[in-house]
Amino acid sequence: MAMELGRRIMIIGSGGSGKSTLARQLGDKLALPVIHLDKEYWNAGWVEMPKEEWYEKQRKLMAEPAWIADGNFGGSLEIRLGRADVVIFLDYNRFVCLGSVVKRWLTSIGKTRADMADGCPEKMDLDFLKWVWQFPKGGRRTIIEKMERYPSVKVITIRNRRKLKRFLMKL
8 A cells, every 4th residue: 555645745844854755766767857955045156135125935846736845944944844745854873874974074075065056066064073973962952843833744754774665665
């Protein structure tokens, strides 16, 4: 029996959890457009979009009838939660995520990933590593609190890659 996810799917989780990879896989499998929030947010040279412009851009993107959006952006999470049918929360161990971040960096040094804005080559810095390390105690808690405000949005929590594989097989 196939699982029904709806037409507006959010994918959230720590850096290195595989949000963008899952978004591409689901986009292919479900024939839905994929929105990589990092690609929409960052300007060349890792320049941030002004906050109000970013919120307005998300409102427009989320107004579409169907999408898969990957990325956290906790300050504007509720813009997406207000429109989502389902949230897939990749709630992985910090060591798994850190390992993935390091591997991604080593295999992509100097290159810009397909899910990232042009002019933003792969980088790793102490702030990002600290964010990934602290995610279970910081960002994770904030995300859960915000999701609880939207009880009509189905939340699918996946705690490891083996369970993710099983989840994908059920679709």
